[in-house]
Amino acid sequence: MYMRQMMSENKNSAGHFRDTVVLHGLTEIRVHGVGGTRPEELLCDLSPKRVAGDAIAGFYRTSDDRGRHREAYSWGGLTSHSPLRVLWTLLMPSMLANMAGWMARSRVKSGEEEATQEPTTWIFRWFARLAALVLTLHAAVIVTILSLDTFAYQCLGQLQCSRRLVAASWLPALNFLHERPGIRLALGVIVPVAVALLFFVLACRSRTRYERVEPPTPFRTLPAPGVRCAAAQKGGLRSAQFWSGWLWHKHLSDLHLAASVAVPTGTLGWCVSELGERMNLPANSPMVVARLATAASIVVVLIIVGMLATDAAHEYFARGTLIFSGVFLFITSVAAWTLPLELVQADDGGAKTVLQPVGVAPGIESVTVSWGLALLLLFPLVVQQVTAWGARWWKAAKEARRRGDFEGRRAELKWVRAKARGTLKVFPFAAPVVLNVVALILGNAVLLSLMMLAAGGLGEVSYGFRPERGVLEPTVGPALWVPKAVMSIASVLALGVIVVLGLFGVAVWIWLAAKSKAKASSLVDELRTAYDEAEMRSGSLTRAPAKAATAQERRDAWTVSAFEPAPFDHSRSALARATKSRPSKWVRQAARACLIGEYTPNLAAILAITVSAVGVLGTLLVVTQIWDPQTWVAELVTWLSVLLPVSYVAALRLMFRNERVRRAMMSPFDVGTFFPRSFHPFAPPSYTERAVPELTRRIWWLHDFGGRVVLTAHSQGSALTAAVLARQSERTEENPVGLVTLGSPLAKLYRWAFPALFSDGLLQSFAKGHGGFGDIHWRNVFYATDYIGGPVATKAWSASLRKIDMSMIDPMTDKFVFGQPLPNILSHTGYWVDPRFWREVEKMCDIVAPYHFRATDTGAHSVSYGDSAGMSLSRPPVNGSPSNIGDDEEASLATIAPDSTTPLPYQ
Structure with a gap:
């Protein structure tokens, strides 16, 4: 509300710049966070002027303030402004698989080595790409089974089921397909291939x-695209080539599409050959x-596994593999x-019955x-990570034995840990490993549940491969079979x-309720001390004139402290109110x-590890047949699967209609899509x-x-x-x-989750004043x-x-006017x-460009809207138009489009 009030009062929008923008002097560029804050909100201006970029991501400028130009870089259009971006939620598993490859620990520790060495090992990058490939293979297998088996073979093989899919005008075609399972199987690969192509x-x-x-490069020629994977870039x-990922993403996309095509190819070939053997057909x-197609599909997957070992893009080899798979x-x-x-049997009356x-x-x-065997591609990453984890403990234990100066075994173990x-x-x-497992759990749970939902909507579902009696018998009614493993694992x-x-x-809620009581007791003294120190620094406790003191006394008479019980609050006993033993609400x-600010990373880690551990444990119990889920469990999952698309469509509709909701719900994707798509090509694009x-x-x-x-x-x-x-x-x-x-x-999330990229050495180099820039x-x-957010230094x-x-x-304070809302927690x-915060910005501006250096429009006047805002808005000078700028400063002017809605050519 406050920022909106500021915006409505500000009449000095960037429209006063007309067709030129001053480039020399000091420029403050504001960069927003997740959710895509609008430039109007960043600059407190209802109509800032776009001076570079386009409507998707651009730089906007408003009037000058305190001797500096003010700009905002609005990149929210790359993530959440467009309603179509909400469809990226379908790609969450692939986003997690891509994130997993960036979460390794660094292989080097010193800042000097970090600048010249690759952040991770080659073997890890290969294994991480193999783990991401598992997600693609699993998705392709599940969609292929649903389309080729459930729809094409089983449903179209039963007239009662197939008539539920199409109108009566298509019945002749259904009769033709009904008698020819080979054609139905061939048509069954259309859906998985179409999904992969999409x-x-x-x-x-x-x-x-x-x-x-x-x-960008400092040379006049256009920069050449890099061929190496961003994760393998030295430093x-x-x-300088870290954000050059066009060729690598093209290379990786071809390989994953080839794998997605190889799955239905191998499935179709194997089902056709098995069907022929069941019907005792000759080996024609x-x-x-x-x-041969089944063998070729296996060869394609093995070739892809080998090509993922390289860190350089090989466009022709990847495209050749894709063409080979398509042929x-x-x-x-x-x-x-x-x-x-033609599985047709005619009775004495001429009626035909299809046998299959x-x-x-x-x-x-x-x-x-094979769907289960694909998990073997995840196993190398598990071994590598467990080995690396064990190596760290083994080295620590070896160093502890070499020291040998500990007081007891417990002290030694504490030091080793x-x-x-x-x-x-x-x-x-x-x-x-944890994030890849979570990605597989989410992807498989959704796809398998949808398979069960689709089968239940077409007919009566039985779990297993086929009835125990007979292989050949006439089909009666829409009865569909779903593999028992699919039902159990789903x-x-x-x-x-x-x-x-x-x-x-529930556990976090209980923990917060219990922990916040103890935290509140100690926080009272901390807050009181901090507020007293702030008043001392501001000089509010110094001697004041008698007239001012009288005004202050009147204000104090209306002022209430939030440390005290809220007025008219009858929720506490008289004894507790008198002794003040319990902190206020x-x-x-x-x-x-x-507490939430302190323990957010730990809670996120516990949740991710718990989800992955429960998924792995449950899958092992099913595979080893220690636990056999009952039918009612499958029915419950089917019922929940019905709610899944309904909930998703409702969320989509809400996000399509309301940009504020869309920005809030898409915020996690701003974090998940920060790094390039170096491990999974079908993840949402990296806006960076x-x-x-x-x-x-x-x-x-x-x-x-000169700016x-x-x-x-x-x-x-x-x-x-x-x-x-x-960079x-x-x-x-x-x-x-x-x-x-x-x-x-940078520290609480990125150094914690991506220590190889946002390493402590990199952040220390920033603190020392050194950067690539x-x-x-x-x-x-x-x-x-x-x-x-949080502190960076350790x-x-x-x-x-x-x-x-x-x-x-x-x-900021505990004081508030009686009857008004309590001070907000920011x-x-x-x-x-x-x-x-704005005082710190002003100090930084003085460091980078002392006030006498700031070359802004002459005659600018500043009007402040109060200390509570910490911001001031400038009025344009009387003679401050671009035509009054001297010839020596004319080179520091940039021409902009007169219409802010006109897209600028990107260079």
Whole structure:
């Protein structure tokens, strides 16, 4: 509400710049966080002027303030502004699989080695790509079984079932298909191939909008796209080619599409050959081709496994593998189409009855086994991660034995544990494995549940492969068979996820309720001390004139402290109210916010590990037949599956209609799509592939015309600016850049989850003032109540480096006017209205560009809207139009489009 009031009062929008923009002087660029904050809100201006970029992601400028230009980089259009972005929620499993590859620990520890060495080992990157391939194979197998077996073979093989799918005008065609199972099987591969092509086309379209934007170079020639995987770039984020992922994504997309095509090809070939054997057909050419297609599909998958071992894109080899897989799909379909098989039996009256093997299509048993065997591709990553984890403990134990100066065995074990874990807070155990398992659980649970739902909607479902009696018998009624393994694993995964989420929510609520009581008792003294110190610094406790003191007394008479029980609150006993032994509800809320801010990473790790552990344990119990889920469990899962699409459509409709809801619900995708698609090509596109080059070019553009830049980055925007400043500039001279981060997840989230990229060495180099971009002046502002942001420095950092962190007390004060709302807990979103934060921005501007350097329009006047805002808005000068700028400054003007809705050509 406050920012909207500021916007309505500000008449000095960027429209006063007309067709030119001053580039020299100091420019503050505000970068928003998750959710896609609008530039109008960032700049407190109802109509800021777009000066670079386009409507999807652009730079907007408003009037100058305190001797500096003010701009906002709005990149929210890359993630959440468009209603179509909500469809990315379908890609969450692939997003998690891609994230998993970036969550490894660094193979090097010192900052000097980090700048020249690859952040992870080659063997890990290969195994991580294999684990991501498992998700593609599993999805392809499940969709193929649903289409080829459930729909094409079983349902279209029964007239009562097939008539539920099509209108009466299609009955002649149904009769034709009803008698020819080979053609039905060939038609069954259309859906899985179409689904794979859909994901491939979406990946290609997004690649042209994101990965196709190459990082800038200081040379006049266009930058050449890099051929190496971003995860294999030496120096990690420091590499100039890190954000050049067009060729690699194209290479990886071809390989995953080839695998997606190989699955229905092999399934079709195997089912055709098995069906022929069941019907005692001679080994003619269609049968031979079907067996060759199955072997070719296995060969294609093995080739893909081998090609994923390389870190360089080989476009022709990957495209050749895709073509090879597609050719065999076509040949196998022709063979199935020409299968000489008509399963028709005529009685004495001339009526025809179709005979075919009852149950699932012959060969589906082997396909179901292959679905489980695909998990073997995850096993190398498990072994690698467990080995790396054990190696850290073994080295720590070996060093402890070499020291031998511990007081008892317990002290030695404590030292070994601290040494193995390290001084940094990181994901506790095998993060890449855990996230890959979670991705597989979510993907398989949804697809298997939808398979059971589809089968239940077409007929009466039986679980198994076929009835125990007879292989050949007339089909009677719409009876469909679903493999028992599918039902069991779907039940375990779906119910496991629901139960874990429910119990986890209840446990966290109980834990917060109990823990916040103890935290509130200690927080009262901390807050009182902090507020007293703040009043001393502001000078409010110094002697004041008698008239001012009288006014202050009148104000104090209306002022109430939030430490006291709320007025008219009858929820406490008189004794507790008198002794004040229990903190107020306001304090308990602040304590709860502090606990959430402190333990958010730990809670996220516990949830992810628990979901993966329950899924793995349940699957093992089913596979080993220790637990056999009953039919009522399958019926419950089917009922829940009915709610799944209904809930999803309702959420989609809400997100389509309401941008604020869409921005909130799509916020996790801003984190999940930060890194390039180096491990799974069908993940949502990485917005940083375009945002990092754009922000880099904007800073270079300002620097080339004598300007200096201060970046004010909130939340996810701080990770974006860190990626920009870490990248090697390749320019000989760069002006220093100021960086003020607020609510930054650089340490609490990114160093914790992605220690190989956002390493402690990289953050320390920023604190020391060194970055790939040039000299950096950094200040990190945070609240203890922030559930995302937090301090960057650790105890291992020197005292001088720890000064970059500034902890601000939240809430800002305990005082409020009687009858008015209590002071708000600002948490993660309140920095923009905190005057203490804006004072830090002003200090940073003085460091980067002293006030006499700031070359803004002459005659600018500033009007302040109060200390509670910490912001001031400038009025345009009387003679401040671009025509009054001298000839020596004319080169520092940029021409912009007169219409803000006109898209600018991207360069």
